[in-house]
Amino acid sequence: MNTYLFDDRRIDWQTLEGFEHLRYFILNIDANSNIIDVLFKFAAGQQIVLHRHKAPNHIFVIQGEHRIYQADGALKEIRPVGSYTLSPASDVPHREGGGDIDVILLFSIRGGTDGLYDILDDNTKVICSLAMSDFVALHQAQSGQIG
Template sequence: MNTYLFDDRRIDWQTLEGFEHLRYFILNIDTDANIVDVLFKFAAGQQIVLHRHKAPNHIFVIQGEHRIYHADGTLKEIRPVGSYTVSPASEVPHREGGGDIDVILLFSIRSTGVLYDILDNDTNVIGSLAMSDFVALHQAQSGQTG
């Protein structure tokens, strides 16, 4: 099987302090329709922070394998390149990561308010990411202020 890599050299990947193995680039935010379109890049062979989706996420795998893990770190599901998934909001915590190569994903997040709860290893909420956070990150990414 041939493996084709998405050329992401022109993407100005951003990082979030405290979020290891994760990079992002916000493509667009439609505040009228309450949609955030963002590229996520998860490191190969790693897992990102434990979290839960508080909003529906439409996910397209651009490169690699999108691996979903249970809260205890055991593998739950593998989504291959080219797959598209609609994941509803869920109270079930999980981790995500890349397979043998970095995974690049298009997330289209659809909601207002809190989009993700960030959890510690005991599943206690230690933070959240809301629509307003993504708006601020998008402004910072594009060099805008206020």
């Protein structure tokens, strides 16, 4: 076993229908402070759905390379393992993905309760938004609680 890889075998990765190449596990939601801490896992060599961040995201790369792509799919940035980035809210759409291996990231989503992420089609038209209430429902489903 490669000792340089994060051992994620005990994480009960969740999936979202229609969101290819993405897995998640919500660690904690602090509704009083509007903070969501979630692990994301993006598949190696793939790009997730086009989206934009409507709230600040603090991102720590646990494993692999975090690749950021422009809306047209062109590589914009590579964040190596161990890097920490503050990604402010932005109207600029992008995709994200993993490098040669799956990337595992800690996202701390901060602020606001509505419209934390806009999910876009390939023409940058909003097809849905994810809000605090959506993450609360996902967290309840993940832990087997009835919402």
